[in-house]
Amino acid sequence: MLQKPRGTRDFLPDEMEARRTVEWKLREVARRFGYREVCTPAFEDLELFTQRSGEGITNEMYVFEDKGGRKLALRPEITAAVIRMYINEAKVAPKPLRWCYFADCFRYERPQKGRYRQFWQFGVELIGADTAIADAEVIMIAAEMLNATGVTYDLKVGHLSFMKQLLRDLEPAAQRRVMAHLDKKDFDGLGQTLAEMGKPDLAQSLTNLISCRTLAEALEIVGAVPGEERITQTLGILDAAGVRYSLNFGIARGLDYYTGMVFEGFAQNLGAENQILGGGAYRLAHLFGGDDVASCGFAIGFDRVMVSLGNVPPKKDTVLAIVCTNEGRRRALDVARAFRETGIRTEMDLMERGLGAQLAHASKTADYAVVIGKREAESGEVTLKNLHTGEQKTLDLAAAVAEVKAYGAR
Ligand code: HAM
Numbered sequence: 016m017l018q019k020p021r022g023t024r025d026f027l028p029d030e031m032e033a034r035r036t037v038e039w040k041l042r043e044v045a046r047r048f049g050y051r052e053v054c055t056p057a058f059e060d061l062e063l064f065t066q067r068s069g070e071g072i073t074n075e076m077y078v079f080e081d082k083g084g085r086k087l088a089l090r091p092e093i094t095a096a097v098i099r100m101y102i103n104e105a106k107v108a109p110k111p112l113r114w115c116y117f118a119d120c121f122r123y124e125r126p127q128k129g130r131y132r133q134f135w136q137f138g139v140e141l142i143g144a145d146t147a148i149a150d151a152e153v154i155m156i157a158a159e160m161l162n163a164t165g166v167t168y169d170l171k172v173g174h175l176s177f178m179k180q181l182l183r184d185l186e187p188a189a190q191r192r193v194m195a196h197l198d199k200k201d202f203d204g205l206g207q208t209l210a211e212m213g214k215p216d217l218a219q220s221l222t223n224l225i226s227c228r229t230l231a232e233a234l235e236i237v238g239a240v241p242g243e244e245r246i247t248q249t250l251g252i253l254d255a256a257g258v259r260y261s262l263n264f265g266i267a268r269g270l271d272y273y274t275g276m277v278f279e280g281f282a283q284n285l286g287a288e289n290q291i292l293g294g295g296a297y298r299l300a301h302l303f304g305g306d307d308v309a310s311c312g313f314a315i316g317f318d319r320v321m322v323s324l325g326n327v328p329p330k331k332d333t334v335l336a337i338v339c340t341n342e343g344r345r346r347a348l349d350v351a352r353a354f355r356e357t358g359i360r361t362e363m364d365l366m367e368r369g370l371g372a373q374l375a376h377a378s379k380t381a382d383y384a385v386v387i388g389k390r391e392a393e394s395g396e397v398t399l400k401n402l403h404t405g406e407q408k409t410l411d412l413a414a415a416v417a418e419v420k421a422y423g424a425r
Pocket of ligand 1: 095124131138290293316317
């Protein structure tokens, strides 16, 4: 028997309905803040992803060559593609651009609970606004979205200026190595790397910085940092807006395009794979041939949110079964159409079963049955049976529709 590929999942209808329910809560928050949905291809030129992160990233991606010899990759994330699209399609559009997306990403990772090879991100990108309030708006949306889903979470906000200030004497490649250790919270590796670089004392300053919980403490350790005033302003706006967050200057972010504010969300009830959101301010456009536009965004790991939420009850839809004899079939089709036109989920027998077998099946799958035999076909009335109570009555079609609608609205 063939199985699905490793790290992928199938979703049955109950689960899909639960996912759509949560997805729409996220869409609704995006809409209220004015973020409009965009869509980019599932695969891109490999170069889009290697340009900033180097060839090493290919180990973590699905990379392939198409029949025309082009090197392509399934998207491991969507930010780079959105910025490419901005340069291709919307460079001259009035700024700022407020965009969002909900789409699947592919990463060649070792699968475990909450870590998949195909997973979905709900993301937001704000392009072309380089202000404190812009950074704050994106963080506010992140918090609102997590609130809307109902997950219990911690939101941690940091800024790369502090770490970069401590690491200012290192070459960019060395900085990246150090940041990678910090991102993975690999403090042993960090100590070793810094010792190799001849900077063992940096380990202590970095450890002190990471444990700071206020801006004042961080400034005391690092001294003045570029953009200090803007950081103060952003945090002030978040406080005024009542956003619940804590400061964490150890956030390094794995993707190396971030330039300023960075933030991450963690589900309180998840273990190893508990990071449910990540984002920050970044600059990518200049790498893809565009102007050096400031952007800020984040992506929610939708699948991890669903794991954190556990069982979300699927949307309760009233189900009507049309049960008919051969003589009643023509009229049954008209009756089914009438119910569907009013928005009621209506299912007809497709198995050519007898009336008794149709009713037995309906009692397992539906709330109501409309029975149409020879008598109903001739009289123009229908027999409506409530499959929960067993109550049965003969009504005209409009009254039957009204009763089923009233049941759905109760
Ligand atoms: P990221 O932190 O790499 O950021 O991914 C965002 C979120 O996707 C993570 O916090 C996590 O919840 C989820 N995620 C990542 N890998 C997996 C996986 N293998 N299985 C399940 N969920 C996963 C980005 O992708 C950036 N593009 C975010 C961003 C948008 N920055 C600016 N704009």
